[in-house]
Amino acid sequence: xxxxxxxxxxxxxxxxxxNRLASLAYRLLGSAADAEDxxxxxxxxxxxxxxxxxxxxxxxxxxxxxxxxxxxxxxxxARRERAVGAWLPEPLxxxxxxxxxxxxFEQRESVSLAxxxxxxxxxxxxxxxxxxxxxxxxxxxxxxxxLDITESASQQHLxxxxxxxxxxxxxxxxxxxxxARRIVExxxxxASLGRTERLVALLTDxxxxxxxxxxxxxxxxxxxxxxxxxxxxxxxxxxxxAKRRLAGGTPAIHYALVNGAPAILFVVGDQVxxxxxxxxxxxxxxxxxxxxxPSRLARLAEAWxxxxxxxxxxxxx
Numbered sequence: 644x645x646x647x648x649x650x651x652x653x654x655x656x657x658x659x660x661x662n663r664l665a666s667l668a669y670r671l672l673g674s675a676a677d678a679e680d681x682x683x684x685x686x687x688x689x690x691x692x693x694x695x696x697x698x699x700x701x702x703x704x705x706x707x708x709x710x711x712x713x714x715x716x717x718x719x720x721a722r723r724e725r726a727v728g729a730w731l732p733e734p735l736x737x738x739x740x741x742x743x744x745x746x747x748f749e750q751r752e753s754v755s756l757a758x759x760x761x762x763x764x765x766x767x768x769x770x771x772x773x774x775x776x777x778x779x780x781x782x783x784x785x786x787x788x789x790l791d792i793t794e795s796a797s798q799q800h801l802x803x804x805x806x807x808x809x810x811x812x813x814x815x816x817x818x819x820x821x822x823a824r825r826i827v828e829x830x831x832x833x834a835s836l837g838r839t840e841r842l843v844a845l846l847t848d849x850x851x852x853x854x855x856x857x858x859x860x861x862x863x864x865x866x867x868x869x870x871x872x873x874x875x876x877x878x879x880x881x882x883x884x885a886k887r888r889l890a891g892g893t894p895a896i897h898y899a900l901v902n903g904a905p906a907i908l909f910v911v912g913d914q915v916x917x918x919x920x921x922x923x924x925x926x927x928x929x930x931x932x933x934x935x936x937p938s939r940l941a942r943l944a945e946a947w948x949x950x951x952x953x954x955x956x957x958x959x960x
Contacts, residue, residue: 656700657689662740663701664708666754669741670774671712673732673759675942678741681711706789709771716767725763729862731855731932732759733939734918736946737900744778745903748817753778756902756932757812757922764807772797773804818923823905824898827921830928831896831907831956834880842873847927852876857889857917858936872931879933882960890916896957901943908947909935909960915944 664685668678685707697703715721724730734756735742745751752758753774762770771790775781781789786797826845833841846869854864866872887893894909894916901908901920909917918940922930934940 653689653694657686657704660701660704662743664704666741666743667705667774667779668708668712669735670753670759670762670778671709671770672715673730673762675733675735675739675741676938677715678712681708681715684711702785702788705775709775709789713767713771716770729855729860730763731853731863731934731939732756732902734901734906734920734932734934734943736943736950737903739942739946741942742902749777751817751903754902755904755922756920757904757930758808759902761808761811764811765804766800768792769800769804769807772800773808776801818905820905822926823921823923826923826926826928827898827905827907828956830876830921831880834876835957837877837881839870839873839877842876843869845928846872847924847929850927850929850931852931852933854879854933855936855939858938876931894960895955896960897952897955899947899952907956910947910952910955913948915940915947918943 661682664682665678668681669675672678672681685704688707688711689704692703694700735754742754743750745754762774765773768790772786775786775789776783783794783797783801786792787794790797792800830842830845832838833845848869850867850869850872852866852872852875856864866875882893890909890911891914892911894911897908897910899906899908899918901918904920904922906918906920908915917933917935920932920934921928
C-alpha cells in the first residue's frame, strides 16, 4: 500500500471513531464547540503519530481525547469561565450524534443537562472516571491506562464522583414522554395566559430556574422558589415589541427534546432564537433552564434547520 493509500486508510480509521470521540468530549466539556475542537486536535495527533505502532486505535484515540479534554478543564481560561457563574452546558437537539451512545439509562442520563451541570462539582479526574465508566463501560484497568493512574485510584475517583452526583441529583428516574409533553404544554399555556397559581402548582417545592439572559448578562440569572419562578416566567413569556426586535421577528414556539429532556424552542423562520429546557421529577417541573445566547444555540440551531418540525404549539408569539 503506497503512502497516499495508507493515509486514506488511516483517516478512515479515525473517521470511524469520530462520533464516539465527539460524544465523549461533549460529556467531559459540556460544549459542542469545544468538543469539536478537541476531536480535531486528536486528529492532528493521529496524523503526527507513528500509526503502525498503535495496536488498538480506539483505545489510543480515547486516551488522547480524554487527556486533551482534561487539559482544557484544567486550563486557567476554563477555570475563569466556569467560576464566574456564566457557564451552562450547550444544549443539543435530540438525534445529535454527540448525544450517543444512548442504549442504557446511565448513558442517557450522563448527557442530560442536569448531569452535565452536576459534573462541575467534580474534579477533572473524577469527571473523566465517572463518565468513562458510567457512559462507556470502561473497566478500571482500562481507565488506569487511559488516565495514567492506578486501578485503586480509579476506583476511588469513581466512588467520590458517584457520591457527589448522587447527593445532588434529583430522583424520579426516566419520565414517560407523553406525560412530560403534557406537563410542558400545561406550563406553556399557564405562562401564556399569566396564570401564576397554575405555574406554581406545576413546579416542585424546591424548583429552580436558570437563565443566561440571552447572553446580555455576565452571570447567570437564578431563581429558587416556585413563586419567584412563576412571576419571572409570567413576565418573560409576555410578548412585547422589544422582545420581538431582540428575537429578530415573531417566533413560533415548538415542542422538542433537548439532551433527552422536554423543551420548547422559540423559532423565527428556521432560526432557533431561544430554548427553555425542563427537568421533570415526580410529575412536576424541578428545573427550568432558559438559553438564548446565540453562541450556546449554534449547533442546536444548525440541527433544527435540517429537522422536520411538528406543527408549533404557538404559531405566533
